[in-house]
Amino acid sequence: MATMFPCPSCGGQLKFSPERMQMLCSSCGQYTDPRAYKGNDIENEAGINTTIYTCPNCAGEIQVIDNDGMEFCPYCGTQTTMQEHFSKSGVPKYILPFNLTKKEAREKYLEEVKHIHFVPDGLNIDDNIDKLVGLYTPYYLYDYSSDGDVSFVGKKTSTSGDYEVTKETQFNVRVDVDDMKVPFDASQTFDDNVSGSINPFPLKELEKFNPNFLAGFFVENSTVDKEIYVEDALEEAQNSLCNKVKAKADGYDLTSREDERIHNDVASKLQYKGCEGAYLPVYFMTTRNYDRVSYSVINGASGAVYSDMPIDKRKMYAAAIGASFAIFAVLFVLSLTFSFTYRIKNLCGFAALVSSFIAYYGAKIADGVYRRDNHLDDKGYFGSKDVVTSKNIKPIKKKAKKKITKSSTKAALSGAGAVVLFLILKGGYAFIIAGILYVIENGRAVSNVLNVILMLAMYISSFVFIFKGFNVVKKGQKTVLMLGTFGWIAAILIRIINLPNDIIYYIALAIVFAIIVFTIDCTVREYNRLATRPSPQFLKKGGKLENAKG
Structure with missing residues (x-):
């Protein structure tokens, strides 16, 4: 089949090169300016001629203008023959060309992954990373302007001798956007959370739509109505301008009243100018994990990285066993050096605390899995505003990004970290308890008072964890919550019951800690569900970028 982008020198296939920001001929190596190049007539008033590949497994669609066929689905990761048909699609107003090559995107991904513990081996092998797909993704750009001054009062407090001095300053900030x-x-x-994680894009580098920038890349259809995000865009524009205004305070503090005053003033001056469509660049990779998938996405302009990252349980348990032996060895040496012994009943409080913490964290994970699997934080999945309203999907809360490289694993490492944290806490508590018991046994503290305070702190904390756990998980699986609660109750009962000797206490506590280990295993399994997604099933519907005019 003749190429849609023939080289003016040899007729070979031209592909856009982010490295040079030029079109590169795959045959003769000549570079061509994409802004000046006039190829075959692939675009006219009716739109642009494309080939659409549809996955027979998940119904995901991807557009191709002049590229080789698809051997796998970038959305569900299935190795399949994509169904091909032709289409004339409308075009957006803008396009942001790729600025990162596939090699650079690969390096960004590997750099991110190498800092993460317990990464499954299959996620960083060449066969998997080679599935990175350069994909122009459809976006709506909600346009705003603002003109006027915002006034507020800032306060700065300092001390001078025995006096506290408060200085008030009036600020007038020009908001001209x-x-x-x-x-x-x-x-x-x-997913809205994924797209938010790789923001921002350098929108100052937007260009008027030019199909030449698409050469060699894939394109995704727009399937979401623009009305879905109108309220979210307004809130984000207001927050962005408010933050710029407050940044002018220059070390002065703002009262809640002044903060509200700034917000109201900015909101009154903000004007909505309309909405336009754009293609923005991302590198997209899908990895199958049994019946679920994990996504890795790299911003094709800035290099920001998002990655779903499950835990390799074998690696985690290997590290846990090593840490446990190290902690045991240190405590054994300390016990011989300082001649202290543990009070077996005090370990019941520690077991109750650990069980309750795992129960609480398991509840949080279960709630997150339920929300993700049911797309309760992803407005775009439902396609239209009417469906979003009927399902009561809440507005998206976007957090400010502080650095270019992002990863779900750094935001989501609370999951992997919580499991590892248990091991660290276990050792930490053991050292704390050992020190306190040493002081108690050697008569350097008021034994009864200190012991009572320690035990009360543990049992009260454990009760709070259990209470919060049952309040967190409204829906979703409660396996970890119930197992953790069972271990908590068992530890408390062992403490209350007056067993005849320490050996029976040790046996009973060994059973409790076996329950804890099993609960941790269930927690990791649930976290891996949170770090992955159901294999997608798409019902294509919704907006078109070319219709984003208002």
């Missing part, structure tokens, strides 16, 4: 674009993805396949 003519073209503020707030992006939201227009794709059902692109």
Whole structure:
């Protein structure tokens, strides 16, 4: 089949090269300016001629203008023959060309992964990383302007001798913004939390749509109505301007009243100018994990990285066993050096605390899994505003990003970290308890008072964890919560019951800690569900970028 982008020198296939920001001929190596190049007539007033590949497994669609066929689905990761048909699709107003090569995106991904503990081996092998797909993703750009001054009062307090001095300063900040674009993805396949994690895009580098930038890359259809994100875009524009205004306070503190005053003033001056469509660049990779998938996404302009990252349980348990032996050895040496012994009943409080913590954290994970699997934080999945309203999907809360490279694993490492944290806490508590018991046994503290305080702190904390756990998990699996609660109750009962000797206490506590280990295993399994997603099933519907005019 003749190429849609023939080289003007040899007729070979031209592909856009992010490295040179030029079109590169795959035959003769000549570079061509994409802004000046005139190829075959692939675009006209009716739209652009494309080939659409549809996955027979998940119904995901991807567009191709001039590229080789698809051997696997980038959304569900299935190795399959994509069903091909032709289409004339409308085009957006803008495009942001790729600025990262596939090699650079690969390096960004590997750099991110190498800092993460317990990464499954299959996620960083060449066969998996080679599935990175350069994909132009549809976005809506909500445009705002603002013109006027925002006034507020800041306070700064200092001390001078015995006096406290408060200085008040009046600030007048000019808010003059003519073209503020707030992006939201227009794709059902692109989770709102994922797209938010790789923001921001350098929108100042937007270009008028030019199909030449698409050469060699894939394109995704827009499937979301623009009305879905109108409220979210307005809130984000207001928050962004408010933060810029408050940044002018220069070390002065603001009262809640002044903060509200700034917000109201900014909101009154903000003007909505309309919405336009754009193609923004991402590298997209899907990895199958049994019946679920994990996504890795790299911003094709800035290099920001998002990655779903499950835990390799074999690696985690190997590290846990090593840490446990090290802790045991240190405590054994300390016990011989300082001649202290543990009070077996005090270990019941520690067991109750650990069980309750795992129960609480397991409840949080279960709630997160339920929300993710049911797309309760992903407005775009539902395609239209009417469906979002009927399902009561809440507005997206975007957090400010502090650095370019992002990863779900750094945001989601609370999951892996919580399991590892248990091991660290176990050792930490053991050292604390050992020190306190040493002091108690050697008569350097008021034994009864200190012991009572320690035990009360443990049991009260454990009760709080259990109480919060049952309040967190409204829906979703309660396996970890119930197992942790069972271990908590067992530890407390062992403490209350007056067993005849220490050996029976040790046996009973060994059973409790076996329950804890099993509960940790269930926690990791549940976390791996949180760090992955159900294999997608898409019902394509919703907006078109070319219709984003208002």
